[in-house]
Structures are given as structure tokens and as C-alpha cells.
Amino acid sequence: MQTGATTEGCPGLPNDGRQQSKGANADANTWKVVPMKDDPRLFKVVDSAGINVADRFHTNANAEQYVAHFVCSFRPAPAPTPTPQAKPEIHPVYSHWERARASHLPGQVPTLQASCPAGEELIGGTFNTKSQNVVILREGNHPTQPETWEVDAMGLILNERDHRGAFVQAIALCAKLDSVDVLPIGP
Numbered sequence: 001m002q003t004g005a006t007t008e009g010c011p012g013l014p015n016d017g018r019q020q021s022k023g024a025n026a027d028a029n030t031w032k033v034v035p036m037k038d039d040p041r042l043f044k045v046v047d048s049a050g051i052n053v054a055d056r057f058h059t060n061a062n063a064e065q066y067v068a069h070f071v072c073s074f075r076p077a078p079a080p081t082p083t084p085q086a087k088p089e090i091h092p093v094y095s096h097w098e099r100a101r102a103s104h105l106p107g108q109v110p111t112l113q114a115s116c117p118a119g120e121e122l123i124g125g126t127f128n129t130k131s132q133n134v135v136i137l138r139e140g141n142h143p144t145q146p147e148t149w150e151v152d153a154m155g156l157i158l159n160e161r162d163h164r165g166a167f168v169q170a171i172a173l174c175a176k177l178d179s180v181d182v183l184p185i186g187p
Contacts, residue, residue, distance in 0.1 A: 010072030014062035017045075017054050024051040028070035033063040088175035090123060095151075095170040097130070111140075116147040116174035123177075125149025128169040148172065 025031075025047040036042040036055060043063040044055035057063035095114040116122050122143055140152035149172040 011065050011068045013069050014057065014065045016062055017057040017066055019054045020052040022052050024053045025049065028067060031067050031070070033057075033060055033067060088123075088177050090173055090175045093117070093172045093174050094128075097167040097169050112151045112153075112168060112170035113144070114149050114170040114172035115145075116172055119176060120147070120174040121177045122147045122149060122172055123175050124173040125151075126171050126173075127151040127153065128171060129153075130167040147174075 027047075030048040031045050031053055032048075033043055033045055036044050042055070043057040043060050045053040045057075045063055045067055047053055054063075054066055057066065093114045093116055095112045098112050112127070114125065122145075125141070125143065126149075127141055140150060142150060144150040149170055151168060151170040153168045
């Protein structure tokens, strides 16, 4: 043990005592001073489990100084800095364009699906439309599988002379979610 060794702003070590290496707790905040059993005129420092940290101090004050030195200079290891999680990159996956048939043709409601590529999760979806004189009536706009978004739609012609119709496209919003907890979606 170095006598008189100081850590900036902390009391120095006393010039007596003997450091022990018996596996005591290194946190000086758990230490206390007690009389030695073999010679009650001497003092020792023990941890909260009673394991010797240091012994053979001639005075209680010297043993307390030893504890104060290490309490002052004890610097716990810094907590690890958490690694920032990269935000998932969300990107759309588009289906092909499909003509939404006029509503007066039963059974002509197109179903369009857009699916995420392997290794990516569906986090939502929507649809696009292109129309002239046609209103798109959504029959459905929902996930059907963990990676697939489905749109069912039909066109309602506003002007019977214009039969160019409307077009609908399903859009799946996909992301690679390596370690993010995702709640399941779907019916």
C-alpha cells in the first residue's frame, strides 16, 4: 500500500494498515471499520459481507481515512453508451395498374395486391387511382397476410359517354425491421 498517495481532492492513504486481497467488494461505499478480533487495539476495514479489505490500522481514525480515500476516489465504470438503433427505412412496393370496372358490371371488382420482398415486414398500405369522369369505390383496403396489402375497388362512371374507366394500384409500405417489435396487423 502506498502511504500518502492522493487522488485529486481526496484524503491520502494512512501510513499504516495492510491491504488484503480476499475478494472483498471493491465498492468502498459498502465498507466499514471494525476492531480486529485477535488484537482489539487494532482496526480493520471489511465490506458488507464481512470480508477483510484492509487490516492492522493502529487507530480507528486511520482506518476511517483509508475508507474515505477510496470512497472519494471510487469511480464506478461508466454505464455503456447505448448503440443508437437505426430507424427502419420505409419504402413503398407498388402493384400493377388495373382497370376498375364500372359498377353496373357485377363481379368485375378487381383485387390488387402488393407484397413486401423477403426479409421485410408490411407496416401499412394504401392505394393510388387514375381516373377521368370516374369515382373509385373502395370495397377493401387492408392487409391480407403479414407481408401483403390488398385493395378491392370498382369504378362508378359519372359520364356514361366516357368509358375510359379508372385505374387502381395497391401500395404496400414495407420496412426491414431487424430488432423492432411489431404488432401483427390484419383481420
